[in-house]
Amino acid sequence: MTKEELANISMPAHIGIIMDGNGRWAKQRGLKRSEGHKEGAKVFRAICNYAQEIGVKYLTFYAFSTENWKRPAEEVSAIMDLFRDYLFEAQEREEENMAKGMRVRYIGERSALPEDIVTMITELEKRSADKDVITVNLAVNYGGRDEILHAVKTIAKKVEAGELKADNINLNDIDGNLFTAGQPDPDLIIRPSGEYRLSNFLIWQAAYSEFWFSDILWPDFTADDLDKAIIDYNKRNRRFGGI
Numbered sequence: 001m002t003k004e005e006l007a008n009i010s011m012p013a014h015i016g017i018i019m020d021g022n023g024r025w026a027k028q029r030g031l032k033r034s035e036g037h038k039e040g041a042k043v044f045r046a047i048c049n050y051a052q053e054i055g056v057k058y059l060t061f062y063a064f065s066t067e068n069w070k071r072p073a074e075e076v077s078a079i080m081d082l083f084r085d086y087l088f089e090a091q092e093r094e095e096e097n098m099a100k101g102m103r104v105r106y107i108g109e110r111s112a113l114p115e116d117i118v119t120m121i122t123e124l125e126k127r128s129a130d131k132d133v134i135t136v137n138l139a140v141n142y143g144g145r146d147e148i149l150h151a152v153k154t155i156a157k158k159v160e161a162g163e164l165k166a167d168n169i170n171l172n173d174i175d176g177n178l179f180t181a182g183q184p185d186p187d188l189i190i191r192p193s194g195e196y197r198l199s200n201f202l203i204w205q206a207a208y209s210e211f212w213f214s215d216i217l218w219p220d221f222t223a224d225d226l227d228k229a230i231i232d233y234n235k236r237n238r239r240f241g242g243i
């Protein structure tokens, strides 16, 4: 984005991205699906850095859904390896990431992940907790319905304990018990690869999000595509139910 464009744009505070199309990208090239994920992981890094440069405050990447366990074990383990590689690299390049003011958070159900990954992500969350230039949420073993269920159970326990009256449960109670508690809802959700669905991504938080779809496969997604999505977003007339 040029400096002039940047100066005149309303930057979405929170962008959610569904990194889709890695498998098809690999197939088109006669490669294994895992090669597509590997390329997708490179694009993930590049988009993180670019979003930080242009002033996005929150960025959520959907990397692995609660339903993705249905994939062949080899593919699941290839994706976990890429997550692991990223976490290793984040440790090695800690100074660089910290200097960028990047906070990393995990969203999803971490107990089902390999133990070493849980340790690394928990450490990274702690070490970057005071950074506030950009927050990157990694949605791995994430499902929107699961997230709502988790919130409902937490609230139900409060009711059981007599700390809250059922009639007094309000929207803030639900918001405050989601994995994204305290963060703004996504203004813009991007899904490449020609699919037009949310696939259980931030289903509560997306109530008033703007959507941007494209046929580009995630490994081919560039900073220019992010610019296009943001420029299109600026043409939308968001009314939040008003007039």
Ligand code: FPP
Pocket: 019, 020, 021, 022, 023, 024, 025, 037, 038, 040, 041, 044, 062, 063, 064, 065, 068, 079, 082, 083, 086, 138, 140, 193
């Ligand atoms: C969807 O494409 C992509 C995934 C299920 C995996 C995305 C994971 C990465 C990019 C690895 C990086 C992760 C982290 C956390 C650093 P698809 O396989 O469904 O594509 P297809 O629809 O073309 O088959």
